[in-house]
Amino acid sequence: MTVARRDVIIDEAPIFETIAASQKQSASLVRDILAKAQELHGLAPDEVAPLMNVSDPELLGELFKAASEVKEAIYGNRLVLFAPLYISNLCANECLYCAFRNRNAKVKRRALNQDEIAAEIKSLVEQGHKRVLLVAGESYPDEGFSYVLKSIETIYATRSGKGEIRRVNVNVAPLPVEEFRQLKAAKIGTYQLFQETYHQETYKKVHLKGKKTDYEWRVTAMDRAMEAGIDDVGIGVLFGLCDWRFEILALMQHIGHLEARFGVGPHTISVPRLEPAVGSQMASHPPQPVSDVDFRKIVAILRLAVPYTGIIMSTRETAKMRRETFALGVSQISAGSRTNPGGYASQEKEDEAQFCLGDHRPLDEVIRDVASLGYIPSFCTACYRLGRTGADFMDLAKPGEIKSHCSPNALSTFMEYLIDYGSAESRTQGESVIANSLAKMDDVLRAKTERMLAMVREGQRDVYC
Ligand code: SAM
Numbered sequence: 251m252t253v254a255r256r257d258v259i260i261d262e263a264p265i266f267e268t269i270a271a272s273q274k275q276s277a278s279l280v281r282d283i284l285a286k287a288q289e290l291h292g293l294a295p296d297e298v299a300p301l302m303n304v305s306d307p308e309l310l311g312e313l314f315k316a317a318s319e320v321k322e323a324i325y326g327n328r329l330v331l332f333a334p335l336y337i338s339n340l341c342a343n344e345c346l347y348c349a350f351r352n353r354n355a356k357v358k359r360r361a362l363n364q365d366e367i368a369a370e371i372k373s374l375v376e377q378g379h380k381r382v383l384l385v386a387g388e389s390y391p392d393e394g395f396s397y398v399l400k401s402i403e404t405i406y407a408t409r410s411g412k413g414e415i416r417r418v419n420v421n422v423a424p425l426p427v428e429e430f431r432q433l434k435a436a437k438i439g440t441y442q443l444f445q446e447t448y449h450q451e452t453y454k455k456v457h458l459k460g461k462k463t464d465y466e467w468r469v470t471a472m473d474r475a476m477e478a479g480i481d482d483v484g485i486g487v488l489f490g491l492c493d494w495r496f497e498i499l500a501l502m503q504h505i506g507h508l509e510a511r512f513g514v515g516p517h518t519i520s521v522p523r524l525e526p527a528v529g530s531q532m533a534s535h536p537p538q539p540v541s542d543v544d545f546r547k548i549v550a551i552l553r554l555a556v557p558y559t560g561i562i563m564s565t566r567e568t569a570k571m572r573r574e575t576f577a578l579g580v581s582q583i584s585a586g587s588r589t590n591p592g593g594y595a596s597q598e599k600e601d602e603a604q605f606c607l608g609d610h611r612p613l614d615e616v617i618r619d620v621a622s623l624g625y626i627p628s629f630c631t632a633c634y635r636l637g638r639t640g641a642d643f644m645d646l647a648k649p650g651e652i653k654s655h656c657s658p659n660a661l662s663t664f665m666e667y668l669i670d671y672g673s674a675e676s677r678t679q680g681e682s683v684i685a686n687s688l689a690k691m692d693d694v695l696r697a698k699t700e701r702m703l704a705m706v707r708e709g710q711r712d713v714y715c
């Protein structure tokens with residue numbers, strides 16, 4: 251087998267070879283790989299490949315079961331919640347799948363001013379959100395990139411009642427190192443960027459204009475972010491553009507590169523599937539659609555391959571698909587999302603949106619649903635505020651210790667949500683999941699968590715360990 255070259259981040263030849271070689275996998279090989287994955291040390295690309303070909307229902311069931319067990323061992327029953335905040339849909343690029351693409355006349359262009367951003371944040375805070383993902387097209391108003399920096403400042407400075415946003419993650423176009431340094435200084439949480447497709451030829455076909463045509467500039471973005479000191483980075487693929495098997499193995503190469511160069515891989519992986527978008531034929535008819543079964547397989551395989559990396563599931567997917575993937579490995583979800591700038595403060599203007607959503611439910615309904623399934627919706631933002639990022643986070647996460655911080659923090663922030671923003675039904679549902687979670691803890695952890703919960707009930711906010 252050809253070994254991936256070290257001088258490139260993505261080396262396509264070994265990926266195709268691995269896919270071809272994995273066609274002849276046996277059930278016993280798959281079972282051996284699943285047993286290895288359950289040791290929680292992750293998998294190598296040639297171990298991931300046979301899992302991608304599993305189609306026998308019994309073996310598929312075993313794959314899903316193994317992923318659920320790994321998810322439970324590392325993350326317990328927590329699901330971290332966030333909302334995307336679209337500040338602008340101006341864009342100089344021509345990505346054929348996206349409604350914001352430059353030549354799309356069907357979308358009304360809008361960049362929110364700082365007052366409008368504050369209004370959006372108030373609306374999100376009043377729903378109970380604590381984390382936002384700032385999103386923008388690749389073109390800024392006259393002030394240039396400082397528009398993004400100002401927007402982050404506005405988000406952190408805006409309060410409503412007892413609430414505020416405590417972590418701003420950012421999904422904007424790749425930057426030079428110096429601007430990544432400015433992002434870091436603005437105290438962002440994770441810098442997130444999707445390669446869309448790692449396959450160079452496909453990449454070229456779907457990106458027709460602007461800076462985004464440069465594959466190299468994009469695939470090296472995380473290197474520059476990490477060089478600038480941002481140690482929580484989030485990667486992803488837009489599934490539907492190219493063969494998903496190729497993309498998974500390429501993701502593995504990207505992760506391997508970051509681990510080799512910086513000693514730590516990505517903090518999160520996102521798995522967006524192409525959704526219909528106004529003014530995009532391609533989005534309604536993906537070149538290589540990913541079926542629902544394969545999509546669940548993608549989540550399960552990633553959970554086994556990189557057990558300590560968070561997996562993010564957005565509201566592109568339906569409530570049903572989101573529910574199914576929670577157990578398979580998802581650790582973060584968006585809720586109550588709008589993908590049009592200004593969409594939270596005013597409910598109209600869908601003609602400014604980026605793509606169609608699969609899950610339109612408001613935050614409180616998602617919370618109730620998640621809790622009814624036995625998960626703890628978490629609004630925790632402790633790690634990055636305590637400097638537990640990058641390699642420090644991974645060191646803590648690896649022995650499973652993160653649970654002793656994350657579980658109490660999840661419960662205290664959930665309690666805060668229930669008291670300050672939850673509907674009566676959510677409160678009833680929530681109190682019952684909190685009680686169940688406490689019952690499962692050992693005495694020391696339970697005592698610590700109960701103390702934190704008592705502080706929240708007495709009126710303290712932002713209680714974390
Ligand atoms: N403009 C920046 C960029 O392209 O990286 C950042 C923001 S862009 C709005 C965020 C992501 O939306 C893209 O990386 C892409 O994966 C996703 N996206 C675009 N069109 C989509 C569609 N039709 N369905 C699902 N996701 C889509």
Ligand code: SF4
Pocket residue numbers: 341342343344345348349350351352386387388462
């Ligand atoms: Fe612009 Fe990003 Fe949409 Fe491409 S995906 S058109 S860069 S907003």
